[in-house]
Amino acid sequence: MTGPDVLGPPGPRPFAAPTNGVHARGIRRSFGPVHAVQGIDLDAPPGHVTALVGPNGAGKTTVLLVLATLLKPDAGEVRVGGFDPVTQAGEVRARMGWSPDVFGLYDNLTCREYLEVMAAAYSVPKRARPDRAAALLHLARLPEKADAPVHSLSRGQKQRLGLVRSLVHDPSVLLLDEPASGLDPRSRVELRDLLRRLAGEGRAVVVSSHILSDLEEVADRVVFVDAGRTVGQHAIGELPAARSIRKYRLRALDGPALRDALERAGVGWVEAGHAGLDVEVLGGEPSAARLLAELVAAGVAVTAFAPLGGALEATYLDLVEGQR
Amino acid sequence: MSLAGVLTVARLEFRLRIRAGRWRWMLGAWFLLLLGITALVRAAASQNNIGSGNVGTRGAVMFGVVVLVVLALALLVSPALAAQSVNGDRERGTLATLQVTRLRAGEIAVGKLLASWGTALVFLAVTLPLALWCFVEGGLSVLRIAGVYLVTALLLGIVCALSLALSALLARSTTSGVLAYLTVFALTVGTVIAWGLLTAVTQQRVTATAQQCEDYVGGTQTTEPTGVNCTEVPYETTVPRTDRTWWLLAPNPFVVLADSAPAGPVRRVTLPDGRVVEEPLDVDVLGAMSRGLHQIRVKPTPVTTPYGTNLEVPSGVTGSAVWPTGLAIDLLLAAGAMWVTTRRLRTPTDRLARGQRIA
Secondary structure, X not given: OXXXXXXXXXXXXXXOOOOOOEEEEEEEEEEOOEEEEEEEEEEEOOOOEEEEEOOOOOOHHHHHHHHOOOEOXXXXXXXXXXXXXXXXXXXXXXXXXXXXXXXXXXXXXXXXXXXXXXXXXXXXXXXXXXXXHHHHHHHOOOHHHOOOEHHHOOHXXXXXXXHHHOOOOOOOEEEEEOOOOOOOHHHHXXXXXXXXXXXXXXXXXXXXXXXXXHHHHHOOEEXXXXXXXXXXXXXXXXXXXXXXXXXXXXXXXXXXXHHHHHHHHOOOEEEOHHHOEEEEOOOHXXXXXXXXXXXXXXXXXXXXXXXXXXXXXXXXXXXXXXXX | OOHHHHHHHHHHHHHHHHHHOOHHHHHXXXXXXXXXXXXXXXXXXXXXXXXXXXXXXXXXXXXXXXXXXXXXXXXXXXXXXHOOHHHHHHHHOOHHHHHOOOOOXXXXXXXXXXXXXXXXXXXXXXXXXXXXXXXXXXOOOHHHHHHHHHHHHHHHHHHHHHHHHHHHHOOOHHHHHHHHHHHXXXXXXXXXXXXXXXXXXXXXXXXXXXXXXXXXXXOOEXXXXXXXXXXXXXXXXXXXXXXXXXXXXXXXXXXXXXHHOOOOOEEEEEOOOOOEEEEEOOOOHHHHHHHXXXXXXXXOEEEEEOOEEEEEOXXXXXXXXXXXXXXXXXXXXXXXXXXXXXXXXXXXXXXXXXXXXXX
């Protein structure tokens, strides 16, 4: 495990020297009587996709607004790209791209015009703007829509345009609020690939969502928030629930052979219709691996052997329920 | 604040405005309406009992009425151009995406002002052919036309700045729209009402005297100054002190416009003793307003007549111009409005208006 992955006594503070990525300790923010955020810690190192996960109203959007230099926190230490978003907002803005959960696009501009205007707003030199817009349109897979007005785009296309808008100044930190909401399955896969690519280029990517299945495949790290607090920071491969998962879904080319083999191994199952069989495995991942080896050794043509629900979901539910 | 940033915002806003509305139709209707009014004013100015004696200066008479109508209508258009600029963007979620860029709050504020002011100036520019018509009719100097248009342009910018500040202060664009119109109402009608009321309640109590005489020795009492057994009878009265309240009228856009108009039309009059003097035209609205405004600045002094002594504005004395004060007040208001707008656009923000969303 690297960095302060599990909440506990705070380790050495990451604020001594300018660092890349995002580091936040103890963000608090109230709106009148509503305590939207009351102690959120978050670390998003460069080259990683960090997921900010929590139920609606947990404070995800508020935290992203603080990181995006839009909202002053009541308390807390924050560094984005090595700078303080409150006192050094200009430095942060030069290095940070933010995409809100609403599109925030100008309907009456064409896609190309829109990206060129945003490039101008980020002080991209005039000569470089057309190339920049063309490259981003290509990245968003909208080159054929370059001269179409924004209002003619589909929801998914708008989402992609909003996403590449935040890349117009080639930021090292990317803050995306619910980027997957309203996307069809194909667009989600593409978004996942895009986020992986952006992180692979060395950017720190922070993604908020409550759609866990999307995040599990793209995120390197997860920050769980609930009721305005961070309740856990984990690397995705080291989620606590990954070791305690018990339910797996199995499918084989020959159904009866699978049932026979399971019976011989002394494992009970529940029929899950055409989806296969659900089995309970005690002893975590090692036991599951052993069972799979046994089945394969017995000559069963196993086509699916997957944890049911996912470690992210299990950990999330554990944490959220543990809070209540 | 950089010019490039201001222009980026202004160009963006201007482009959005042009594409959003049916400007060609609106400007066409605007021009036709004012063309009709100008034609009517010309017809009226040619009537025997109005201005036929001033045929050489008919253009100046027309111009006076037309610019007041243009100002009145432009004051109705301008708030609509700016009063939803900031909170409308907030509602659409487009403001925050600008605020996270390298643009500074002041650049966004000034850019938005330039876009709405520029649109108002397009409306003003469309009326220039009408000014040309008035010029051709005679009696007008180019300086007078230029001065009047310059001041009108400034006044429209001031109204745009005030409306913009309201849109930055209030969360809902409908509320700021209504308040922007109330602000224009306060500047135009409100100042006149306030001036009238304040003048009424701040009248000065003075003791004046009236001559009381007899129409002949032992005859009945009369106020005619007969010089027979006259006595001075003191009485209490009140005198309006408009010289103390004129500043309330000063920020009124119509006052500023009328009073600032350079050199009005004159006509040559031959006096009974043969001297030829130039006197201003009574039928020129701007000039008449201006002369009235100068008059209210004069301090009343005790004036003794054969009938008695009273505190009056001495005849033949004119006060100084009202418009420098008025325009200064208006420009200060606009500067304050821009300061407020910039403050409200500054991020990270620490407080939010009720119901305001950031993104």
